[in-house]
Every structure is written in C-alpha cells, then in structure tokens.
Amino acid sequence: MKTKTWNLFCFALLLTIFIVGWGQVTANVPNQKAPSQYAKITVVKTNYQGWRDSWVLSNGQVEAVIVPAIGRVMQFRLLDGEGTFWENPKMFGKAPNPKPEKWVNFGGDKTWPAPQSDWTKIMGRDWPPPTGFDSIPLQAKVDGSEVTLISPIDSLYGIRTYRRIRLHPQKPVMTISTTYEKVKGKPKDVAVWVITQLRDPVGVYAALPQASIFPQGYNRQSEELPANLKVENGMLSLTRDPKKSHKIGCDASTLLWVGEKVVVRIDSPREPAVSYPDQESSAEIYTNSAPDAFVELEFLSPLKTLQIGQRIDLTTTYTLLRRTTPNAEEEARKIIGRSKVTQER
Template structure:
C-alpha cells in the first residue's frame, strides 16, 4: 500500500533539501576562500635590497630578492633563518663588470646550468658561474599567491630562466619550479641545477634508493670525502669539515638538512633511466670550509639537448620540520622513512 504524501509535506522536504545544499555549498566556498586568503605577498626592503617580497601562508614565509635573483630565505614565521646569507653583500647589487663581485656569493637558493665541466668551453671561463645565472638582477612577476623570477637571456647559453615560487596553504611547504627556455643560439646539452645554501648543520642526510646505482651509495666529487661520512640502511649522513671543502653526488631524491631547532627536507624525484650530469648524480652535497660556514644541498635535472623554442624544468619541494628530539639520526630516519 502506497501512502499519499501531502503537497505541504513535499514542500517542507524540498525546503529542507535546498537548505542543506545551500549550507554545504556555503561551507565549501568559505573553506576555499579561507584557504586562498592564507597566501599573501608583501613588498619589503630585505637586508638593504629594495623591491623584495615576502611570500607567506601564515605559518612559513619565503623571502624573494629579485635584485640578486635568489630566494634568500625560508623560515617559520618569526622563526630563525635556515638559508645561509653572506652578510658582507647585504644591499649590494651584482655587477658582472666588477672584479670585486665577479662571483656574487650572496647565499640563498639559486640555479646554475650543469654540468660545471662545460662552463669553460661555453663561456670561456671555468669559474665564476655564468653571470646571467648568478650575478645579474632578475625581474619579478607577482600575483596574490605566487612570485616568479625571470632572468635576462644568457648570451652564452641562449637561455632565459623562470623560477616560480609557491607555498602550500597552511603547510610548511614551499615549491620552486625552475624552467630553462632556449631562446637563441645553437642546441645546448644542459641540466637544470639547483643550489640551496644552508647554515652550518648538525648533520646532513640523504635518503638513498635501495639498491643505489653507486656501489658505496655515493659518487665522490672532491679529492677527499666529507667529514663523518656514513652509509647505513639506506641513510647517508655527513657533517661539515671546518678546514676543507668536500662534495659528493648520489642518486637520492631527498636530502635533509638538520639544524639545532628545525630541519629542512628537500625533495626532487629522480627520473628512472634518465642520464644525469656529474657521473649520473641527481643530488649532491657540498660542504664549505670556514669562515663561510655553510653547506649546499643540490639537485640536478636529467640532461637534455635544448633547442630554440624548447623548455625544460625541475621542481624542488622544501619542507620545514621542527626538531622534537636530541637524537638527530633517529629523527632523520623518522622524517625520511629510513
């Protein structure tokens, strides 16, 4: 037997349905709006560099300085710096014609073309780095949620660089997508190389694939090995030698800088089967000697012969993690799943 439902009852049910639908849509729109609203871009004078920007999500902030073409800082809001900065160059503009600033070692996060072994053939100098990548101001394209740094065209490589910097809403995560665009000149075999300079660490770690393509888990890139180098159960660790500089390469997709109060995890997945520079290294760690107490966590893209009109890119993801224990290795294994 089918019961008859009055028209008033149907109207009431219909009203309740639309009310519930309205509340659901309104709440979703409100959450989306609040999420978007957490990302802000503020113009500032940073360490004497005018027209800089602070990209913030309310939890972490990235400091972007177009005048030196760098992401100069990544930190918890109000927290201590993680990226190393070279105090003597604060407020100075790079000048490729100046002998004093032929190599503009400002610190922060930057990009160079790899392999370094090709610089002399392409630019006529094995050092300093190609000026357009290291020692010229970039322009900035800014919107409400991201900042993109744009370089001039390098006269030797014929490449223009784009670096798009974004933050995850309400997460301590920054992403940088670095794009090389071939604008002119003959085809060039090149790799996107990301160099992130960080303060003197407690320890630096690499999460090695198992098995690694390197028998010992690393690729020796300097005459001597770094201090306290150790490989154990898929985890490579080392410290900075105060008296000598060292460098190693690896096939890792994740590197970890461990400070006293905070850790910085950097991820850039290795492409299986691809050919990489520096004896097939996709990730590298460099440690500098005193008095400039910093280390570099570096990632490289696969090599590609870039022709006019073509682009290539590499995305690096940076995560800030508060330290919670005094045991650095135990904490690193937890962070890296090793």
C-alpha cells in the same frame, strides 16, 4: 484599483522576503575550498637586508623571502623562528656585478646550468658562473599568491630562466619550479641545477634508494671525502668540516638539513632511465670551509639537448619541520623513513 494595489503590495512583499531569504542562505554557504585556502597566503613587498622591492610570502606558518635584485630566494623560515638559509652579511644591500672577476657569494637559493664541466667550452672560463644565471637582477612577476622570477636571456647559453615560488596553503612547505627556456643560439646540452645554501648544520642526510647506482652509495667530487661520511641502512650522513671544503654526488631524491631546532627537507624525485650530469648525480652535497660556515644541498634535472623553443624543468619542494628528538640521526631516519630495524631485516 484597490485590488491592483493589493496585488502589487503582495508581490513586493514576496520579492523582499525572497531577496532577504536568499541573502541569508548564501551567507551561510561556506566559501569554495581553494579560494579560502589561498586567501591565507600573503604576498608583501618589503626592504630585506637593504634590498628594496623584495617579496615575503607567508602562509601563517612559514615565510619565504625573495630578492629579485640578486636573483635569489634568500630565506625560508618558520614564522616565529630563525632563518635556515645561509646569508652573507657582508653583501647585504649590495648589487651584483655583471662582469665579475671574482665570484661574490650572496647566499640563499639559486640556479645555475649544469654540467659545470661544460662552462669552459661555452664561456671560455670555468669560473665565475654564467652572467645571465647569477650576476644580474631578475624581474619579479606576482600572480595571486605566487611569485615568478624571470631572467634576461643569457648571451652564451641563449637561455631564459623562470623560477615560480609558492607556499602550500596549510603546510610548512615551499615549492620552487625552475624552468630553462631555449630562446636563441645553437642547441646546448644542459640540465637545471638548483643550489640551496643553508646554515652550519648539526648534520646532513640523504635518503638513498634501495638499489643505488653507486656501489658505495655516492660518488666523490672533491679530493677528500666529507667529514664523518657514513652510509648505513639506506641513509647517507655527514657533517661540515671547518678546515676543508668537500663535495659528493648521489642518486637520492630527498636531502635533509638538520639544525639545532628545525629540519629542512628538500625533495626532487629522480627520473628513471635518463642521463644525469656529474657522474649521473641527481643530488649533491657540498660543505664549505671557514670562514663562511654553510653547506649546499643541490638537485639536478636530467640532461637534455635544448633547441630553440624547448624547455626543461626541475621542481624542488622544501618542508620545514621542528625537531622532536635530541638525536639528529634518529630525527633524520624518522623523517625519511629509514628505520635501522626495518633496514636490517
């Protein structure tokens, strides 16, 4: 009996040592890389500028503000800095009008179907934009550290849009994946068009490919060209004209907005051997006149004839950087790798 009791005691002691020891071992094992990274990203519901049920994504470096009530990513900013996206203070807290006679500009980042030149034959008007893409609230779906905005089906295009917004776990980077899904109706020739409105800049820049398809490096999309437009050593630059609005298109894959303290870099790689809207433009720059001081950096996907069940996508990546030099052009060339010395050789 004593032997049996002693054996049970020893077994219990060994089992206790094993459990405690295993607990110490597992406690010292570092977490898997992916979960520990994504745990740094927070997704918080908030009231933003009067819009309830908005969402703020943060990775400790940057914040992205998503407002489903108006279907926009309204802000992208450093955690301790001012916003870079332009917002219309006159529209704070207001709801979109599903039957607008006049377009209302909320600001922020949005998507419309391209080409705009097809709107008249599809909608019977050339302005304002299609209702299902611009003038209705969107559904917000939160999945871990990501938020996806989902639209109703636009009655004229038969398309539903998805915008998946996420932050890099360790870098000041936001990525938006925009998808158009053809749900009903006749086939439509369409491209994804992403429009980002940013505050009045010091300058706007585009990294042109070595062999641009445009003889001048761009195509004209307004009666007059933008202020201080220049193409030199692989880089296009311009400024905002407060007196008149202007627009150009180009075949760049990278656009830069340079502010007083920070820079926003937006990337969306151009695809080869495909057809693009707007005179083959994969990127466009629009500058607005007074009183609303903003510019638009825009990217477009290739054109595709969408049939029911088919999709088309465009991914745009936004990087927020602090300025390191007082000269805006030098800053831009350093960021996009268009050194004057390199280009002149």
